Amino acid sequence: RYEQREDFAVVTQPFFRNTLLPLDSTSKPDMSFFAADCFHFSVRGYAEMAMALWNNMLEPVGEKQTYNNFTHDRSKLRCPNPEKPFLSTRRNSGFGNSDLNLEKTESSVPYWAVIVTAVAGILVGSL
Numbered sequence: 506r507y508e509q510r511e512d513f514a515v516v517t518q519p520f521f522r523n524t525l526l527p528l529d530s531t532s533k534p535d536m537s538f539f540a541a542d543c544f545h546f547s548v549r550g551y552a553e554m555a556m557a558l559w560n561n562m563l564e565p566v567g568e569k570q571t572y573n574n575f576t577h578d579r580s581k582l583r584c585p586n587p588e589k590p591f592l593s594t595r596r597n598s599g600f601g602n603s604d605l606n607l608e609k610t611e612s613s614v615p616y617w618a619v620i621v622t623a624v625a626g627i628l629v630g631s632l
Contacts, residue, residue: 523615535575
């Protein structure tokens with residue numbers, strides 16, 4: 506619906522589509538990324554998601570990263586450069602008015618959501 510507009514764009518940012526649950530050194534869920542309710546992110550978790558979202562917005566459509574690796578490494582934060590000093594949209598990613606397949610992919614619950622829900626259930630049950 507906004508395809509022909511030059512002053513507005515809607516772009517899906519898939520950085521969370523294939524993200525894995527962050528693990529600590531003992532291969533257990535790293536709870537430092539989650540708030541006390543074990544559902545929402547902590548400040549650290551939100552920082553990771555914010556970096557992944559920002560990086561996704563700079564990546565061209567069709568080449569966007571679909572995961573976040575939770576490395577807590579500030580050096581992975583990307584910056585605009587002289588060749589691409591803007592946020593990526595379909596139009597400036599080279600798709601213009603061409604037909605890009607925007608059909609929704611098969612909807613499924615990512616397996617990490619099941620793990621987070623199970624951990625939350627265990628914690629709530631133990632309280």
